[in-house]
């Protein structure tokens with residue numbers, strides 16, 4: 001039997017197997033933490049920062065991504081505090097400004113009530129969520145795709161930009177949330193459902209079928 | 214070299230080397246650090262050696278080249294003992310006189326002495342130089358006493374006795390307690406308690422434990438770690454060996470950037486020599502303790518100095534940080550408990566063991582103990598590496614050691630902590646060099662960069678400089694850092710170009726907060742500090758750019774204009790000849806005009822005008 005740990009997320013007690021990340025724990029308990037780069041069951045990278053939460057420890061709080069945070073016994077998590085909502089909106093605002101055409105980002109923005117985008121629009125297809133890299137490494141077990149370059153030069157590519165390294169399984173495309181890959185599922189968050197989605201007026205269309213409350 | 218089989222062998226060797234050292238009646242010490250090499254110290258050093266031989270002083274005079282002494286701008290420099298005579302800016306032509314007068318005749322050559330820029334007077338001895346006099350050179354002092362290429366020199370000063378003492382008479386737990394009691398905090402930036410880190414690492418279960426020395430040093434303008442590693446590599450190695458014993462590691466790594474070839478060479482040479490004496494390798498000094506150190510060359514990415522990125526790079530992976538909710542003391546290199554410390558942190562360890570925790574804890578403030586080395590640069594009279602006791606005020610460092618402003622200008626700010634730090638105004642100069650005080654004021658101790666700026670610096674431009682650096686050095690993995698920094702840079706650039714708006718300042722603050730709370734690693738988490746600190750202390754400069762479209766310091770090109778004052782101009786045409794962009798047109802009859810569209814605000818015309826007829830507005 002795996003060890004279980006109990007933590008509190010938004011004052012709700014949640015019990016999960018040791019080693020589970022906080023995002024998975026929350027989603028499993030029906031608490032939606034919006035997320036983007038996370039692929040359920042695979043190794044989280046913490047790239048998009050959308051799943052940001054506040055961790056309370058000794059009366060002090062620290063903000064961090066929930067997908068890369070391992071659930072620990074007695075942990076106290078705030079997934080919808082004022083700070084979290086502000087940071088999350090600002091993060092999604094940055095994302096939308098990078099790729100204003102993206103349907104997924106617009107849905108995400110709508111869901112968490114990003115009211116306006118205060119930055120000049122840029123015109124990017126890829127927001128470097130890195131899902132394709134994770135899929136290539138873990139689902140396809142090819143490990144061909146990777147990120148190249150630093151900072152604003154960072155981009156996704158194959159070693160030496162050589163197509164031969166790709167096994168053409170297209171596990172990556174399947175998981176791309178952007179419009180670059182036509183056959184992608186374009187789900188913004190794997191499984192979705194939101195505390196916010198309880199507000200009838202705010203439920204975007206795609207949240208309607210969600211299994212979570 | 215004989216292998217040292219036990220503690221007594223080491224003690225005997227140290228004694229022998231120590232007394233030999235004392236016997237030499239005369240020594241000439243020249244700095245041969247990277248900066249002095251760039252000033253041409255090697256030919257001078259060769260000439261001194263040759264001249265000593267030529268004048269028949271070989272037996273009496275001991276000549277050595279050392280690592281950096283700190284006062285780099287005065288190089289090539291030499292210290293002659295006895296007498297502590299200090300000669301600066303030496304040339305090959307000076308050597309004959311140095312040897313015949315000073316070494317042979319005991320005469321000081323006045324013209325080779327250093328002139329203090331503050332008093333304008335010649336200073337005879339090294340100790341009397343104001344730049345050195347206000348320092349507490351616990352670590353840098355050793356740099357001036359030994360040749361880094363010869364382990365015997367380190368041993369002659371009692372080197373490796375701290376390790377010997379540790380191995381033979383102290384339990385690992387007691388070593389950790391000593392370090393903890395000393396109050397030593399990490400010198401790499403974060404200021405985490407070294408003793409606590411060691412304890413956590415020691416307690417963490419794992420098949421292997423590792424120690425790593427972080428010598429990636431990538432802050433612009435900082436070179437403290439390079440100089441320690443170059444000048445006294447054995448102190449770092451000895452510190453690592455003590456740490457390894459304390460936490461139960463058998464393998465250590467020095468992760469050093471490959472742009473530091475001399476440091477790489479010296480530390481590699483030092484490891485080899487320590488091996489030959491049996492001070493590294495199996496069964497050190499005949500004990501059960503075995504430890505080895507490997508040098509790994511970093512590619513020079515700033516982010517690779519971050520602990521998790523460094524360990525990824527060490528494993529041969531992309532040097533990219535990971536979320537640090539799981540600490541590297543538990544799961545670090547190869548997922549094993551790993552203790553990473555900065556070069557200066559390690560170098561402090563043998564001192565603490567030798568002199569005791571109380572000795573160390575006496576120096577400094579309540580929560581910041583010991584000394585700290587800074588790379589003092591910018592618009593002060595004296596620049597170089599300075600080591601001060603914690604608790605010294607910024608004012609002491611800038612005015613007493615740095616000698617105050619150049620050219621009668623006024624000092625406006627100091628930037629501490631590198632790209633993660635912030636800018637503090639003159640009104641905060643009474644703050645102490647102390648981890649917590651600097652942090653609370655909105656800056657950081659960081660690894661020890663200290664850039665002094667006078668009123669010719671534009672603080673918005675300074676923020677822009679650091680953002681540009683960080684934008685390039687961010688690994689780009691997480692959104693808030695990659696995109697957040699570039700958006701901050703866009704806004705600050707708008708401000709510099711006079712097209713910023715008051716709303717943008719609010720957005721900048723909101724964004725800065727988002728980047729600091731949202732980013733994955735400390736690069737992103739601290740990236741907003743240069744912006745936040747300049748906004749806090751120099752907001753009026755941002756506002757002047759926005760509201761009056763003017764740059765008070767006259768730095769931002771888009772907001773300054775050069776015009777020719779017709780009344781002063783004598784139509785000589787020199788400015789037009791000198792302008793590299795051909796932005797000045799006219800002739801001797803009708804006068805000259807600057808075309809603002811073509812002008813790049815380089816200022817060359819101002820320099821070229823004998824009449825000072827070109828005005829900047």
Ligand SMILES: Cc1cc2nc3c(=O)[nH]c(=O)nc-3n(C[C@H](O)[C@H](O)[C@H](O)COP(=O)(O)O)c2cc1C
Nearest residue numbers: 399400401427429430518519520554555558735736
């Ligand atoms: C972007 C970034 C760069 C860093 N660069 C260095 C470095 O060059 N040298 C260093 O010692 N620490 C550096 N650090 C701090 C290290 O992550 C780590 O805290 C330190 O090496 C620990 O040693 P200490 O406790 O002795 O300071 C850096 C941190 C960050 C976030």
Ligand code: SF4
Nearest residue numbers: 688690691694734737
């Ligand atoms: S904060 Fe910056 S440097 Fe650190 S992981 Fe994120 S993108 Fe990379």
Ligand code: FES
Nearest residue numbers: 046048049051067
């Ligand atoms: S950072 Fe957690 S989902 Fe992207």
